[in-house]
Amino acid sequence: MKRLATVAAAAxxxxxxxxxxxxxxxxxxxxxxxxxxxxxxxxxxxxxxxLAKEFEATNDGVTVQxxxxxxxxxxxxxxxxxxxxxxxxxxxxxxxxxVGDDLVSGDPEDFASNTLVIVTPxxxxxxxxxxxxxxxxxxxxxxxxxxxPCGSAAQKLxxxxxxTLAPDSEEQSVTDVLxxxxxxxxxxxxxxxxxxxxxxDDVRTVEVPQASEVVxxxxxxxxxxxxxxxxxxxxxxxxTGAQGQKVLRAAGFARP
Amino acid sequence: MSPVGAxxxxxxxxxxxxxxxxxxTGDLPRWVWLPAALGAALVVLPVVALLTRVDWSDLPxxxxxxxxxxxxxLSLRTAAASTVLCVLLGVPMAFVLARxxxxxQALLRALVLLPLVLPPVVxxxxxLATFGRxxxxxxxxxxxxxxxxxxxxxxxxxxxxxxxxxxxxxxEGSLRTAGHRYETVAATLGARPSTVLxxxxLPLVLPxxxxxxxLAFARxxxxxxxxxxxxxxxxxxxxxxxxxxxxxxxxxxxxxxxLSLLLVVVAVLVIVLVRGREGRS
Amino acid sequence: MSIALRLHVxxxxxxxxxxxxxxxxxxxxxxxxxxxxTVLATLAGTLRPPHARLxxxxxxxxxxxxxxxxxxxxxxxxxxxxxxxxxxxxxVVANVAFGPRSRGASRREAEQVARERLAELGxxxxxxxxxxxxxxxxxxxxxxxxxxxxxxxxLLLDEPMAALDAAVVPQLRTTLAQVLRRRRDAGRTxxxxxxxxxxxxxxxxxxxxxxxxxxxxxxxxQRVLEQPRxxxxxxxxxxxxxxxxxxxxxxxxxxxxxxxxxGPTPLTGEPAVAVLxxxxxxxxxxxxxxxxxxxxxxxxxxxxxxxxxxxxxTDVVSxxxxxxxxxxxxxxxxxxVHLVVKASEVxxxxx
Numbered sequence: 001m002k003r004l005a006t007v008a009a010a011a012x013x014x015x016x017x018x019x020x021x022x023x024x025x026x027x028x029x030x031x032x033x034x035x036x037x038x039x040x041x042x043x044x045x046x047x048x049x050x051l052a053k054e055f056e057a058t059n060d061g062v063t064v065q066x067x068x069x070x071x072x073x074x075x076x077x078x079x080x081x082x083x084x085x086x087x088x089x090x091x092x093x094x095x096x097x098x099v100g101d102d103l104v105s106g107d108p109e110d111f112a113s114n115t116l117v118i119v120t121p122x123x124x125x126x127x128x129x130x131x132x133x134x135x136x137x138x139x140x141x142x143x144x145x146x147x148x149p150c151g152s153a154a155q156k157l158x159x160x161x162x163x164t165l166a167p168d169s170e171e172q173s174v175t176d177v178l179x180x181x182x183x184x185x186x187x188x189x190x191x192x193x194x195x196x197x198x199x200x201d202d203v204r205t206v207e208v209p210q211a212s213e214v215v216x217x218x219x220x221x222x223x224x225x226x227x228x229x230x231x232x233x234x235x236x237x238x239x240t241g242a243q244g245q246k247v248l249r250a251a252g253f254a255r256p
Numbered sequence: 257m258s259p260v261g262a263x264x265x266x267x268x269x270x271x272x273x274x275x276x277x278x279x280x281t282g283d284l285p286r287w288v289w290l291p292a293a294l295g296a297a298l299v300v301l302p303v304v305a306l307l308t309r310v311d312w313s314d315l316p317x318x319x320x321x322x323x324x325x326x327x328x329x330l331s332l333r334t335a336a337a338s339t340v341l342c343v344l345l346g347v348p349m350a351f352v353l354a355r356x357x358x359x360x361q362a363l364l365r366a367l368v369l370l371p372l373v374l375p376p377v378v379x380x381x382x383x384l385a386t387f388g389r390x391x392x393x394x395x396x397x398x399x400x401x402x403x404x405x406x407x408x409x410x411x412x413x414x415x416x417x418x419x420x421x422x423x424x425x426x427x428e429g430s431l432r433t434a435g436h437r438y439e440t441v442a443a444t445l446g447a448r449p450s451t452v453l454x455x456x457x458l459p460l461v462l463p464x465x466x467x468x469x470x471l472a473f474a475r476x477x478x479x480x481x482x483x484x485x486x487x488x489x490x491x492x493x494x495x496x497x498x499x500x501x502x503x504x505x506x507x508x509x510x511x512x513x514x515l516s517l518l519l520v521v522v523a524v525l526v527i528v529l530v531r532g533r534e535g536r537s
Numbered sequence: 538m539s540i541a542l543r544l545h546v547x548x549x550x551x552x553x554x555x556x557x558x559x560x561x562x563x564x565x566x567x568x569x570x571x572x573x574x575t576v577l578a579t580l581a582g583t584l585r586p587p588h589a590r591l592x593x594x595x596x597x598x599x600x601x602x603x604x605x606x607x608x609x610x611x612x613x614x615x616x617x618x619x620x621x622x623x624x625x626x627x628x629v630v631a632n633v634a635f636g637p638r639s640r641g642a643s644r645r646e647a648e649q650v651a652r653e654r655l656a657e658l659g660x661x662x663x664x665x666x667x668x669x670x671x672x673x674x675x676x677x678x679x680x681x682x683x684x685x686x687x688x689x690x691x692l693l694l695d696e697p698m699a700a701l702d703a704a705v706v707p708q709l710r711t712t713l714a715q716v717l718r719r720r721r722d723a724g725r726t727x728x729x730x731x732x733x734x735x736x737x738x739x740x741x742x743x744x745x746x747x748x749x750x751x752x753x754x755x756x757x758x759q760r761v762l763e764q765p766r767x768x769x770x771x772x773x774x775x776x777x778x779x780x781x782x783x784x785x786x787x788x789x790x791x792x793x794x795x796x797x798x799x800g801p802t803p804l805t806g807e808p809a810v811a812v813l814x815x816x817x818x819x820x821x822x823x824x825x826x827x828x829x830x831x832x833x834x835x836x837x838x839x840x841x842x843x844x845x846x847x848x849x850x851t852d853v854v855s856x857x858x859x860x861x862x863x864x865x866x867x868x869x870x871x872x873x874v875h876l877v878v879k880a881s882e883v884x885x886x887x888x
Contacts, residue, residue, distance in 0.1 A: 072506045147506040168406035169488025184390040185405045443609035444616040447639035459626040
C-alpha cells in the first residue's frame with residue numbers, strides 16, 4: 001500500500017505539468033495528402049468550424065483538420081515543429097513572434113477584429129451597469145491575466161476609461177472568464193463581443209463606450225513549412241473573402 | 257560433476273557471500289532490461305531536458321521576482337494548511353476504514369480514493385458544484401457571509417480534496433500492517449478507546465502518518481487543475497506555483513522553466529524523504 | 538473473583554459452561570480449534586458472542602439476553618498472550634505502568650507500581666530498556682509484570698510459554714507458579730490455556746478439557762490427568778484410554794474387546810472409560826500361557842523411541858517397552874502382537 005502511495009504521489013507530481021499540454025492537438029500524421037491543417041485561436045472555434053464544412057464541400061477530397069487553442073500555445077507548438085499549414089491568431093503579438101522566427105510565408109493578413117464587453121449572469125446579481133462597477137472590491141470580478149491577449153486588452157480598456165479594476169481572479173483564457181460568469185461564480189467579467197454573443201441567454205451584456213478604442217485584430221497567415229501551401233492559400237482567401245466575412249460578422253466579429 | 261562448458265558460479269568466499277544480499281538479477285531474461293531502460297528514460301529524460309532549458313545565470317532573479325515569491329509563499333502556506341487539514345480529517349477516516357466494519361464500507365473506501373484517479377479539473381468542477389455561490393453548500397455559506405470562491409480558502413479546499421486520499425491510504429495501510437493486537441492488550445490493561453487511540457494506535461503508526469503527510473503535502477503543492485477551476489487565479493491570493501508556471505509560459509518561458517525546476521527539486525526532496533524512511537523501516 | 542460463564546457460539550460450534558471458584562486457577566486443555574480461544578476472548582471481551590452470560594465475582598458483565606455488555610477496559614480481566622506484545626514505542630517501565638496509568642493512577646504512582654512489579658519478577662535492571670532490545674524470556678517477564686500491574690481480578694494466560702526457548706521455560710514456569718500462588722491467596726482467579734502437562738500440573742488447580750466446543754471433563758487437575766475421561770487428557774497425561782460401556786468384568790468396547798478391571802466399577806450399562814498406563818502393557822508375539830485377564834491381539838502402528846525406552850503404538854492401546862524389547866521382538870508397523878495387561882492395572886471410570 002505504501003509503495004502504491006509513493007508511486008501515485010510521483011505520478012501526481014507530474015500530472016499538473018502534463019495537464020498543461022494542449023487538449024485540442026490533432027494527430028499530425030493523419031492522411032497528410034489531402035488534409036489541410038489549420039491552427040486557430042480558441043475564439044474562432046465556431047466560425048472556422050462552419051467555414052471548414054464549406055471548404056470541404058467546395059474542395060472535393062479535402063479534409064480540414066482544425067486545432068484550437070490559446071494563441072501563444074499554438075505559436076509555441078508551431079515553433080516546436082507542429083505540422084500546421086495555416087495559423088490564425090487572436091492578436092498581432094503572437095503572429096509577430098512567428099514572423100520574427102521566419103515561420104510565416106508571405107505577409108499575414110488581418111481578417112477580423114474583436115472588442116471587449118462586460119458580461120454578467122442573466123439576473124445581474126451585482127447590478128453592474130458600467131465599467132466603474134468593476135472597480136468595486138465587493139463584487140466578484142473576473143478578467144483575463146495581463147499575460148494573455150484578452151487580459152492585456154482588458155487593462156488597456158481600463159486605462160482608457162480611467163478605471164482601476166479590482167479583479168478577484170485573473171484567468172488563463174477568455175473561456176475561463178466566461179465560464180465563471182455563466183456558472184454564477186462571478187458577478188461580472190470582461191470578454192470579447194463574440195464570446196458574449198456565443199453564450200446567448202446565459203449572460204447579460206453591458207456595452208463599454210471606450211471599447212472601440214481597444215481593438216483586438218486577428219491576423220491569418222500561411223506557414224513557411226506548410227505541406228499544402230495551395231490549399232492554405234485557398235483557406236486564407238475564403239476567410240478574408242465575402243463568404244468568410246459574412247460568417248465572422250454573424251458571430252459578432254468586426255472588420256479589421 | 258558439472259558438465260564441461262557449463263557456466264560455473266564464481267568462487268566467492270563464504271564469509272563474503274554471507275555479508276551480501278543474494279543477487280537475483282541473473283534469473284531475469286536479458287531482454288527485460290530494454291523496456292525497463294526505456295521506461296526509466298521516459299521518466300528521467302524530460303527532467304534532464306528541463307535542466308538544459310534552465311537559464312542558470314538569471315535563475316536567482318527569475319526565482320526572486322515578486323510574482324514568483326508571492327506564488328511560492330502562497331503555495332507553501334496553502335500546502336501546509338491542506339496537510340494539517342488532511343491530518344485532522346484523514347487520520348479519523350483511516351481509523352474508521354481500518355478498524356471498524358459497517359455496511360457500505362467498501363463503497364466508501366472506493367469513493368474516498370476517487371480523487372486519486374479523477375482528473376483534477378473534474379475535482380474542481382465538483383468543488384464548484386459544492387462550495388460555489390450556486391453550489392450545494394455555497395448558497396448556505398453565502399447567507400452566513402462566508403464566500404469560498406476566489407479565496408485562499410478555496411485553494412486549501414481544492415488541495416485537501418486531491419491530497420486527502422494519499423494520507424488515508426498510506427495510514428490505513430500502516431494500521432492494517434500493525435494489526436489490532438496491541439490495541440487489544442491495551443484494552444485488557446484497562447485503557448479506554450480514546451486512551452488506546454492516543455497512547456497505542458497513533459504512536460504505532462506514526463511513521464505511516466508521517467509519510468502520508470509528506471505525500472499529501474507534495475500533492476497539495478503540485479495541485480493545478482482543481483485550483484484553477486475552483487479557486488481562480490490572483491497573485492498572492494489564489495495563484496499558486498503551478499498556476500504561476502502555467503501563466504508565465506505566455507510571456508516569460510524562462511521564468512516558467514525556473515519555477516518548474518523549483519517544483520522538481522521539491523518533488524525529488526519529498527521522494528527521497530519518503531523512500532529513505534521506507535528503506536530504513 | 539469467581540467466574541460463571543455460559544457460552545454458545547453456533548458458528549464456531551461452541552456450547553459450554555464454566556465455573557471457576559474465587560482464588561483458583563483453571564486450566565483449559567484441548568485440541569486446536571476446540572474452542573479454548575473463544576472462551577478466552579469472551580472472558581477478555583475481545584469477542585462478542587451471540588449467546589453468552591458472564592458473571593465475575595457476582596457482577597454481571599455480559600448477558601446477551603438483556604443486551605448487557607461490559608467493554609474490555611471495564612472488566613478487570615487481564616490478558617497475557619503467547620507473544621509478549623510489549624508496546625514498541627514505550628520503554629519497559631512505561632509498558633508496565635500503562636495499566637495503572639490507564640486506570641487513573643498518577644504518573645508517579647503508576648511508575649512506582651511498575652517498578653515494584655518488575656522487582657518482584659527480577660527485572661529491575663530492564664526498566665529503562667526498549668522492548669526491541671529484550672530477549673524472548675525477558676520480554677515474557679516484562680509482559681507478565683505489565684499484565685499484573687493493574688492487579689486484575691481475573692488473569693487470562695493464553696499459552697504464555699509456547700513461543701519461548703525451551704531453556705527459559707522452567708524458570709518462567711516457577712515464577713508464574715509463585716505469582717499465581719500469591720494471587721490465589723488474595724482471592725484472585727486465573728485461566729490458563731496450555732498444551733503442556735507440566736503447566737497443567739504445576740500451575741492449575743482445576744482442569745477443563747474442551748473438545749468440539751464442549752467441556753468433556755472438568756475437575757481437580759490431578760484427577761483429570763490420572764483418571765482421564767477424554768482421549769485428549771489421556772494423551773496429555775501419557776495414559777491409554779478405552780471407551781465403552783461398563784459391564785462385568787469391567788468394560789466392553791464397541792469393537793468387542795472385553796476389558797478386565799480391578800476395584801470399583803460404575804453402574805452396569807453406563808458409558809465409561811478404562812484407563813491404563815502404557816508401562817503396564819506387556820508386548821508378546823504369542824499369546825502367553827497361564828491366565829492373565831487381559832490378552833488383546835493387536836497390530837503395531839508406530840514405534841516412537843524415547844531414550845532407552847520406546848512407545849509402541851497399536852490399534853488397541855500403546856505400550857511402553859525397552860528398546861531392547863523392540864529389537865528382540867522385531868517390533869515395527871504392521872507386526873501382529875498380543876498385548877497383556879493385569880486387571881489390577883486397569884481402572885474404569887463412569888462418564
